[in-house]
Amino acid sequence: MPEGNLLYAQSGGVTAVINATASAVLQAARARKIRVLAARNGILGALREDLIDTSSLTAAEVKALAHTPGGAFGSCRLKLKSLADDRAKYERLLEVFRAHDVRWFLYNGGNDSADTALKVSQLAAEFGYPLTCVGVPKTVDNDLAVTDCCPGFGSAAKYTAVSVRECALDVAAMAETSTKVFVYEAMGRHAGWLAAAAGLAGNGKNDAPHLILFPERVFDEADFMARVDAVVKRVGYCVVVASEGIRRADGSFVADAGGGKDSFGHTQLGGVASHLAGRVKDVLGYKVHWALPDYLQRSARHLASKTDLEHALAVGRAAVECALAGQNAVMPVIVRDADAPYRWHVDIAPLAQIANREKTMPKGFIRKDGHGITAAARTYLSPLIAGESFPPYVRDGLPDYVTPNMQAVRRKLPAWRE
Numbered sequence: 001m002p003e004g005n006l007l008y009a010q011s012g013g014v015t016a017v018i019n020a021t022a023s024a025v026l027q028a029a030r031a032r033k034i035r036v037l038a039a040r041n042g043i044l045g046a047l048r049e050d051l052i053d054t055s056s057l058t059a060a061e062v063k064a065l066a067h068t069p070g071g072a073f074g075s076c077r078l079k080l081k082s083l084a085d086d087r088a089k090y091e092r093l094l095e096v097f098r099a100h101d102v103r104w105f106l107y108n109g110g111n112d113s114a115d116t117a118l119k120v121s122q123l124a125a126e127f128g129y130p131l132t133c134v135g136v137p138k139t140v141d142n143d144l145a146v147t148d149c150c151p152g153f154g155s156a157a158k159y160t161a162v163s164v165r166e167c168a169l170d171v172a173a174m175a176e177t178s179t180k181v182f183v184y185e186a187m188g189r190h191a192g193w194l195a196a197a198a199g200l201a202g203n204g205k206n207d208a209p210h211l212i213l214f215p216e217r218v219f220d221e222a223d224f225m226a227r228v229d230a231v232v233k234r235v236g237y238c239v240v241v242a243s244e245g246i247r248r249a250d251g252s253f254v255a256d257a258g259g260g261k262d263s264f265g266h267t268q269l270g271g272v273a274s275h276l277a278g279r280v281k282d283v284l285g286y287k288v289h290w291a292l293p294d295y296l297q298r299s300a301r302h303l304a305s306k307t308d309l310e311h312a313l314a315v316g317r318a319a320v321e322c323a324l325a326g327q328n329a330v331m332p333v334i335v336r337d338a339d340a341p342y343r344w345h346v347d348i349a350p351l352a353q354i355a356n357r358e359k360t361m362p363k364g365f366i367r368k369d370g371h372g373i374t375a376a377a378r379t380y381l382s383p384l385i386a387g388e389s390f391p392p393y394v395r396d397g398l399p400d401y402v403t404p405n406m407q408a409v410r411r412k413l414p415a416w417r418e
Contacts, residue, residue, distance in 0.1 A: 004103030004130075006323065008054075009039035009046060010138075011109030011116075014071035015152030016159075016301040017312035018138050021108055022072055023065035024316025025136075026054055030062075032324060037100060037409060041074035043107070043116060047089060047418075049096050049411045056407035064402035066313065067391035069301035072404055079112045083119055090123045092416055097124075097131060099412040104132050104323040110139035110150075114331060115355035121329040135331035135351050136319045138312075140298045142193035145357040146349040147333035149384055151315055152298065154308030157197030158385035159300040160186055160241075163293065165201035168208030168239045171289075175237035180286040181228060185273035187297060188243040190215050191360045194297070195243040197381055199373035208239035209372075215245035216361050217370045219254055224276075225283050227371065232286060242272050302399055306387025307342070318346045342383035 008025050010018055022038075029036045038052040039045035045052075052073060054062075065072055080086045097105070107117040114135040121133035137144055142153035164184055171182045186194040192214035202208050210231045213219060231238035246254050255272035277290040311334055318332035329351045337343040365377035373381075391399040 004101045005035045005037050006104040006106065006320070007037045007039060007046065007051070007097070007100075007102045008073070008106045009042045009108065010071040010073055010075040011042045011107060011113040012075060012077060012138070013140065013298060014069070014075050015138055015140055015298050015312075016069045016155040016304045017151055017309050018108060019068050019070065019072050020066040020309055020312040021136060021138065021151060021316035021319075023062055024313040025106060025108075025320055026057070026062045026065075028317045028320035032320070034104075034320075034324070037102065038073040040406075042076035042078065042109075043080070043093075044076040044078050045074065046096055047092055047416050049099070049413050049416065051096075051100065051409040053407045053409050057404045061402055061404045064400075065404065066309070067301060067389070067399075068401040069299045072402075073406075080116050080119065083123060090119060093120055094123060094127060094129055094131075095413060098129065100409065103130055104134070106134050106136050106319050106323060108136040108138050110137075110141070110144060111354070111356055111358065114144070114351050118329055118351040118355050121351075132323050132326055132328045133351075134319045134323045134327070135354065137315055137331055137333065140194065141188055141191055143191040143358045143360065144333075145354050145359050147331075147354075148336040148344065149311070149334050151308060151312040151334075153193060154305035154311065154384035155300065155303070156187070156194055156297050157200075157381060158305045158308075159293075159297050159303050160194055160197045161200040161385060162303060163291075163297075164198045164209055164239065164241060167291065168201065171208075171237050171239060178287060179237070179289045180232050181238045181240065181277070181280050181284075181288045183240045183242060183273040183277045183280070183288065183290040184209070185271065185290070185292045186241055186243050187294075188215055189245040190358055192216055192243045192245075192366075193361060195241050196361060196365060196373050196377055197385070198241040200378065200381055200385065203378075206235050209241040210235065210238050211240045211371045212373065213240065213242040213246045213371070214361060214366055215243045215247065216366065217246075218249050219246045220249070221279065225280070228280060228286075229284055232284075240276065242276055244272050246272060301391055301401075304389050305385045306389040307384055309389045311344075314346050318348075322348060339379050339383065342386065
């Protein structure tokens, strides 16, 4: 068997199925007699030399991770800059890897994580350190390049479509004497994939959602108000789904929360649904309700897509196989072979083709009027939310989620000064 340890880390916003990927990684590595260390809170744990020995997890705990949401080992939002600008951090990572004989590094995240894995592989090559780096795909935004879809998206999409359908039934029941307009906010900074998934909730002209606002299309408030008013007069109520990243013609975010930045350097967005609801009330005078599902849409393991779970498990297994085969600076990706019946397989793509690139909604997926999805989008999205994979439930009626036993690895290096 190859010598050395494998380090696994989770990054960015977690999903309903990222722990399924972790479970697959651990099981695949154990089958090959490879010891797996996990970085506590993502790359931050690697920098701090805050590592977990996953061999302390029982087989039952590892298996149970596959139906547990959140990030079992902790995640973080820490974007490393270029090799030149953050040289000390990258060299610190190599020091930690050397100290713990880490020969394989798997980073489970999105665009920025792919970039980090790529840069770590480049620095290791520069220093002649035998390290294989593999990016593992994950994001509810579904915006990674090359891959047909991203593990985590299918479950969030299913939650979105189901929630919008259920909320629409509530609004329809109350519209005569109460709420006329309901606004649902979906995640998506630059890509409207989750907002588009809401379109699966209905298919007829008068079915909700009646209006979808995509970040790929410029938001025009006057046009929006006219459309809302027309739908209310035609249907009796209007359900709107708005992506958090919709922008005005000048490029500013409708939901810019005071111009702040998150730890990835992205503009901090705040409640586009509440903003739109307030404007509808002020301009049209209708009674409005709004919802910000926020973490709910990405953590709802009880409503996970079976397809999504299968994707998450498959990329975890493939990542281990890639790493042990010495396939450096790559990522396992989903390739769609057919729509109906849905068929797919895992392929391998270079991180250089994925890092810091975003896949937005194709024009052919957005209706010509700019406020709904096309048949092509429906064909693409429908298989991704297909099937159910319910977690086991315990006597109190709640899902039986696991909190694994975490055994820390003894530190060998001086503390890292942040």
